[in-house]
Amino acid sequence: MLSFDPDDTGYLTELAGYVAIPSVSRDATPETMRAAAEWLAGQLAFADGRVVPTEGHPVVRADWLGRPGAPTILVYGHYDVQPTGDLAEWTSPPFELTVDAGVMRGRGCSDDKGPVYIVLKVAQAFLAQEGGLPLNVKFLFEGEEEIGSPNLPAYLREHAEELAADLVISADGAMWRPSEPSLSIASKGLATLDVVVEGADDDLHSGRFGGTVANPLHALVEVLAGLHTREGSVAVDGFYDGIPELSAARREEIGRVDFDEASYRTGLGLDEVFGESGYTTLERLWERPTLEVNGVTAGGKYTVIPHVATGHVSCRLVPGQRPDAVLAAITAHVEAAKVPGVRVSVRPDSGSVPAYTIPADHPAIRAAAAALEDVYPGEEVLLAVIAGTLPATALFEDVLGAKTLFFSFSTADEKLHAPNEFMRIPRLRQGMRAWESLWRLLAEGPHRLAPVTRPSADVPTSSERSTTP
């Protein structure tokens, strides 16, 4: 067993320096993003860590390939973070890692800087204490995960040979909840779009023109309200197409999960849960797709009739749904609304992602479960679903032909993407132990990772792939 620093202070101080770099991929300067990438590359010096330019924010790459004959894994994570949102809602400055009653708080500490930090420390400990890692490890950290990884596909396709691995292990993702160890056997896909309603050429004075012309915002709220039934189902024809019916066996399995709906609810500050009728909360979370209106942009607290009103919509998809078909169904539904006096259009965003799954009996899942049992003795490892989207996974399967194991030690309740993001400090040490154990298990013994077929050098190009049905 590796020995880790018995006092967390050193780890927290070092991690604080990483969190202090405000690497918000949506709006940080190239210099700030590069500083975060350089920080990672410095930590990976033992494996020739380097910052590699892409069309957008750079990726960080490193390789430790000192175990010929042993399996090869690709460790994935990201150094970019979400915007802070309303600063007034933060109880401490977002880019100062603040320790508070067993948790650390700061933007990115749980998504994904802390979980990536764990891997770095494990690799460094192997090097220092055993002179090498138990298996071959390639590292790939990107800086655009929170904006949909726009440049990762091209990077992967151009470097498919170099990145070839028997398994991808993602340090991104999250355990479902703090009460027991869990592994994710699926993640939801994502398709997003804007509904745009246009009226007059300019904003109009609501007194001088009100009542005589259609208000684009009235049309927008009507269209958006029409996307759901009052019972909480998505009202778009074809939205649920292709989804296999939820089996009685899976329902039973989910029903056996110890899930306290009352504390889920009160933990969020809610009086009641709400969702698609006919499903339990856990079924809704793991097995059913969603359509959420995330924002509306139009006008303000003035007495004007805005001339453009825009609603942003995102859908989380489950296996069986095709992102293009979902976007087409929503477009058809919206265009059928026929609201008088305005022009209504749908603008799908590019870069949608299908849902992703890894079989529950995949060797990587079995090894990961064993590693977690080492760290959490006597606790059953729960097989859950990441209701979020990790776009890289579908790409890894497509381009590298490798499945992805989610192995993150953040927890889904840690206010990822919201103000006051935090991470539980004990997860750092637990994570280190678990990654150590996982790497040892994948390298030898009954859970040794068998090499899988690799893609050939002629990886399909983007245009060829887009013609695939």
Add this chain to the structure above:
Amino acid sequence: MLSFDPDDTGYLTELAGYVAIPSVSRDATPETMRAAAEWLAGQLAFADGRVVPTEGHPVVRADWLGRPGAPTILVYGHYDVQPTGDLAEWTSPPFELTVDAGVMRGRGCSDDKGPVYIVLKVAQAFLAQEGGLPLNVKFLFEGEEEIGSPNLPAYLREHAEELAADLVISADGAMWRPSEPSLSIASKGLATLDVVVEGADDDLHSGRFGGTVANPLHALVEVLAGLHTREGSVAVDGFYDGIPELSAARREEIGRVDFDEASYRTGLGLDEVFGESGYTTLERLWERPTLEVNGVTAGGKYTVIPHVATGHVSCRLVPGQRPDAVLAAITAHVEAAKVPGVRVSVRPDSGSVPAYTIPADHPAIRAAAAALEDVYPGEEVLLAVIAGTLPATALFEDVLGAKTLFFSFSTADEKLHAPNEFMRIPRLRQGMRAWESLWRLLAEGPHRLAPVTRPSADVPTSSERSTTP
């Protein structure tokens, strides 16, 4: 007849200096607001022009009382302007008065800096050429009209004796359209509110929580969509209470107005008009109240479920409607919506304003019509309604016991409150001639203004007034 400067250049240069002061009452500094007030006070030096502090932005006051026995009028206007809105939509910098094919463009040039400038030049010309004004004139210009005149009521009540007048003449307002002279015999009231929907304690990740909890934005769009019928009527029970039925005579009168709906529509860049069914466009504009959703604040183009969603709503009221009753009706309607999983509330804004009217046969209307006929010979003066709201008018009636004549030379199509606000340059000279003629007509001859009853010194206090039914 007074002689005015035959060349507009001098006027435009001087007015440009006034427009250059960005006196946006919503967010300018006190220094900027004061600079605009000082500019006005300087123009009023002939009448002891002075800047008088209030709880908010100061008022500008001046008095020329050199005609004992002649009627006394109070000239009202405002020196504050609306925010610019999106700068990218302006074709020239908003605070640089730009002359362009017969119009001048700049924020506030039409609302209300240009129309106030006209009065200043007329008064100065009377002084210079005739040694005095034909009647007694008190001047009152405020700096908070565009934010609902929050401090005007207290100022008026405290200075009711000092401001006493036989008639208020407002340089704020607008002619209905450029094609003929018009007078306004009414203005609409205003009542505004926020609909607030609250969900969880924080914004939630739409993947990790989507589908299991109610989205406040879904509830908001449903509630807002329920405020209207698909046919364009307000769906709120009681909203139309108290409004007298539109008489056949008034319908006929409005029907006789030469109104080209197609050019109204195309002038706004619209394919069709839209509004309450059963009424024509002009009837909707002049005789019917409206309810407009002006803005929605919630979330953005991110994949989050916002924890609060707010819709801002404003209603334009007509005679017969009580603002408090309208707000109560909307509150009851919204609260009856019973949307599961969220808390829905209504937050009425203070400072609502009832509709205002002046009889078509009021002596001031007759004098003003005669003045316009002098300036626009051979054209019929149209009696229109200001579909906007001028909160000061109800106050003047309440506190000073004086009716208000709207006498503005801006035009309602001049993009007031929108980007690229402009004013027609010939209206400046026409306005000067008309104010000269109006003052002469009110001072002597068949249209001489008869003194009206003034309120006594003990003006009712705010708390007494609010108990009035």
